[in-house]
Amino acid sequence: MDLQLSEQEIFRREALAAMRNSGINPYPADQVPVNFLSKTIKSEFPTTPENFSSVCVAGRIMTKRIMGKASFVSIMDSSGRIQGYINRDIICPKEDKTLYNDVFKKQLDIGDFISLEGHVFTTKTGEISVHVSHMKVLSKSLKPLPVVKTDSEGGTHDAFTDPELRHRQRYVDLIVNEGVKDVFVKRTKVFNSMREVFNNEGYLEVETPILQSIPGGAAARPFKTHHNALDIPLYLRISNELYLKRLIVGGFDGVYEFAKDFRNEGMDRTHNPEFTILEIYVAYKDYKWMMDFTEQMFENITHKITGSEKISFDGKTINMAAPYARVPILEAIKTHTGHDLLGKSEKEIKSIAESIGIEVSAEMGKGKLIDEIFGEKCEKHYTQPTFITDYPVEMSPLCKKHRDDDRLTERFELFINGTEIANAYSELNDPIDQRERFEEQLRLLEKGDDEAMFVDQDFLRALEYGMPPTSGMGIGMDRLVMLLTGKTSIQEVLFFPQMRQEKAE
């Protein structure tokens, strides 16, 4: 699509041709005998200089400083940057100075990949550098990178900041913006440390279908697609919950999946159409156990990722150390609105909601009303990790009724910084109760609630074979990563957030 080349792009193509004319392959095929990362050299050279008499590093040129017959070049590898000192008469010991005068000085640009071989030394100004004896071109770059500079006080100049460009061209963002890579490395560390916790408990990581004919397990609008050979409609999953419970029926004691889910809804700072939820189901446990398990895990992974139990987010300090407060939802509503909703009818709750300024509509059932009141008046108060528990039965069609009060369920949601991070149940395993709950959802569906759940007959059949008491939880991984990396936008923790097409054609 780049029919029109900029001046700089033309210069780079000319440099590419010139390089070939000098007998240099700008895209060689051979392996590069890299034996050190820049980070290792910088951290270990001061104590064991004898190990660095013959190093080979490779990376992308980030700056070039030419001072006549000697030059400095900074290259960036996966671990950071290192400087090379390039002296004309050292890399060109014979008559022919082409490699220095033409290739290095003129044909190599910021963005090109090179390898440097030589010994490590410290320059007059104290920077650990590679004293280069051999330089090789590894790959020519044809597009100019944004040049971000950092001054001696650590200030950044000419930062590459346009969010559209940063997200569309994440590869450029990763190259030039310090700290971006780190967010994604942390993201993977979060996943890995949770995996470690689950695997140590003996839980099995599994995979379940993404293409589902009944999009179940959550209240959300699905993406619809079509299978040609079967000639049937299929949906991208909005949740994997019902499949993981089938596996508990099948006899696994603990299963988990880091699941990409897809919801065909609005996008904003905390929603992307595809996102990742960790779902875990453990047999013979209840939601109280899950709270203990969760707060312990969150304390551990926070420490592992950030080095502390305390995180700062958006100017607030959040203490992730266990234990977390446990507040029944109706208590929370009582505290923040003064209204006790326990035992109140749908009509009474509706008028209370209206009286405190909440917009209500005809198709809102009891569960939805309570959800609205909590969402509007309460959740923002829970900055520190708090388990909100015992949701009304109408809000939780897949959750077991509360052992002490059958108007409530054994459910918790974990709120941190006013946002829901986790949602967990003592899973409903009474197949007759489950069928009735589905039928209630069907009535809501007919009433026009387009988020009500579909009836999944095969899931009911599985429950009829018997499922042990089980506790299950879902954790919004993207939001958890946001929290642990201090990012306020989901786009900052996804490599490739959803965006509109760049060009109309």
Add this chain to the structure above:
RNA sequence: GACUCGAUAGCUCAGCUGGUAGAGCAAUACACUUUUAAUGUAUGGGUCCUGGGUUCGAGCCCCAGUCGGGUCACCA
């Protein structure tokens, strides 16, 4: 979806009351054998997001659209 702000050189931005477009970095050329936001001198580089309109004249004003940010709504 609503409101709002924005889009100008490769990047970050400036651009007066409407009078043919500017800076820093990057680029090109030259100088410079330990620099580091290297430096000095010179030079080139523009579909001012797109399409209409007003005007003698539009980067600037008006209308429509595209893409993005923010806020809200929807939604976990």
